[in-house]
Amino acid sequence: MTEADVQPVFFNPLEPGYVEDPFPHLAEMRAADPVHHSLIERWILFRYDDVFQLLRDPTLSVSDENADWEGSERAALFAKVLDGEMPEPSTSILNVDPPDHTRLRKLVSKAFTPRTIEQLRPSIQAMVDEALDRMEADGGGDLVADLAFPLPFDVITEMLGMPESDSDKVRDWSEALVKTLDPIITEEELEAGVLADAKMLEHLNGVIEWKRENPGDDLLTAMIEAEEDGDRMSPRELRDQVQLLFVAGHETTVNLIGTGVYELLRHPDQYALLHADPSLASGAVDELLRYVAPVQFSRRIATTDITFGGKDIAAGSFVMACLASANRDPEKFGPSADQLDITRPDAGQLLSFGSGAHYCLGASLAKLEAELAIGTLVARFPEARVVDARWNGRINLRGLDRLQLEL
Numbered sequence: 001m002t003e004a005d006v007q008p009v010f011f012n013p014l015e016p017g018y019v020e021d022p023f024p025h026l027a028e029m030r031a032a033d034p035v036h037h038s039l040i041e042r043w044i045l046f047r048y049d050d051v052f053q054l055l056r057d058p059t060l061s062v063s064d065e066n067a068d069w070e071g072s073e074r075a076a077l078f079a080k081v082l083d084g085e086m087p088e089p090s091t092s093i094l095n096v097d098p099p100d101h102t103r104l105r106k107l108v109s110k111a112f113t114p115r116t117i118e119q120l121r122p123s124i125q126a127m128v129d130e131a132l133d134r135m136e137a138d139g140g141g142d143l144v145a146d147l148a149f150p151l152p153f154d155v156i157t158e159m160l161g162m163p164e165s166d167s168d169k170v171r172d173w174s175e176a177l178v179k180t181l182d183p184i185i186t187e188e189e190l191e192a193g194v195l196a197d198a199k200m201l202e203h204l205n206g207v208i209e210w211k212r213e214n215p216g217d218d219l220l221t222a223m224i225e226a227e228e229d230g231d232r233m234s235p236r237e238l239r240d241q242v243q244l245l246f247v248a249g250h251e252t253t254v255n256l257i258g259t260g261v262y263e264l265l266r267h268p269d270q271y272a273l274l275h276a277d278p279s280l281a282s283g284a285v286d287e288l289l290r291y292v293a294p295v296q297f298s299r300r301i302a303t304t305d306i307t308f309g310g311k312d313i314a315a316g317s318f319v320m321a322c323l324a325s326a327n328r329d330p331e332k333f334g335p336s337a338d339q340l341d342i343t344r345p346d347a348g349q350l351l352s353f354g355s356g357a358h359y360c361l362g363a364s365l366a367k368l369e370a371e372l373a374i375g376t377l378v379a380r381f382p383e384a385r386v387v388d389a390r391w392n393g394r395i396n397l398r399g400l401d402r403l404q405l406e407l
């Protein structure tokens with residue numbers, strides 16, 4: 001075969017069928033061009049070792065301010081939608097580098113220690129039982145609407161001590177906002193995301209004002225106290241951390257619970273195994289996290305010229321880490337990497353929560369919610385079956401927006 005016979009591969013998440021099952025395309029990319037310069041102006045890493053190294057390298061940035069936007073299509077799209085302006089960068093911990101990252105992460109992390117999270121077990125179990133009782137009484141229902149979405153949403157709302165609000169409205173903003181995390185978006189989607197962001201921030205400003213008048217024993221009050229102690233957190237920083245916690249708190253776990261249950265039902269031997277031995281629930285959640293990767297991509301910005309897999313990446317470039325592909329890399333997880341095995345001994349090496357300084361703050365919480373939701377459902381309903389499943393159409397926060405079950 002000559003060089004001319006070799007067909008170049010392109011990462012194309014718009015390919016028909018990608019959202020339903022991206023893994024064959026990711027495997028193709030990992031094998032043929034693991035350090036890929038994509039047509040969407042980003043580098044994408046597909047191998048476990050490269051992704052791991054990228055996420056843990058302190059010289060890379062998460063701040064858009066370090067990006068070289070010159071000639072970029074996304075910048076042009078922003079300019080169009082925002083009348084020539086670029087968006088005000090978020091100061092959430094997901095978008096800032098040290099020393100700000102270190103200072104802010106310390107202030108918000110107190111509520112997320114494994115011990116604090118473990119104390120939520122009884123109340124999360126009660127929420128799960130209540131939702132499953134209702135579904136049982138109806139002979140089944142939509143797992144996403146009845147449990148996978150409301151559980152993490154209610155838990156984070158309660159942890160923050162947010163007032164009762166119109167959750168449909170908040171959900172719509174949040175959905176429009178996370179769509180902009182996809183590698184390819186249309187002008188309409190960006191416009192909707194920008195508008196939703198503005199509305200959500202306005203709503204959160206109102207919530208923070210309300211909380212100043214109504215302090216409680218909750219995370220938002222603790223963060224307001226840190227903000228009132230001026231030099232530790234500014235009002236804008238406070239608002240941006242609340243937004244991140246709120247959105248990250250539910251837009252991801254919904255996909256772990258929904259897609260996780262769906263995959264177990266598509267692998268009846270694994271479902272039966274978990275039903276027979278509920279003590280496997282925690283390991284099963286690790287394996288489902290590895291297998292479905294509820295957040296499929298993370299991103300960094302090179303601050304100096306770097307090299308991956310023999311390719312030179314210029315300072316200012318966006319580098320995407322494909323967590324979903326890294327989790328299925330046979331060089332890391334062996335020839336069975338593409339199989340769901342809830343007893344896999346090294347499932348815990350998954351990269352679904354990232355790695356390094358930005359490792360997911362909510363990992364223990366998400367795992368506990370999923371363990372109780374999935375473990376209880378499987379223990380109680382050995383005969384559950386899928387009536388209908390519909391994908392949410394997202395490339396990054398991929399998941400189901402409907403999973404109709406018969407119990």
Ligand code: HEM
Pocket residue numbers: 055093094095105152156244245248249250252253256293294295298299351352353354355357358359360361362363365366
């Ligand atoms: C299955 C559920 C979840 C998944 C798959 C997930 C995934 C991730 C990933 C991949 C990152 C790191 C991104 C990067 O390195 O660039 C991250 C960061 C983060 N996550 Fe999660 N997450 C989940 C649930 C949650 C929950 C429940 C919360 C909070 C209540 C949360 C809060 C955060 C925060 C605050 C960060 C930023 C950490 C930092 O930048 O220092 N996440 N998450």
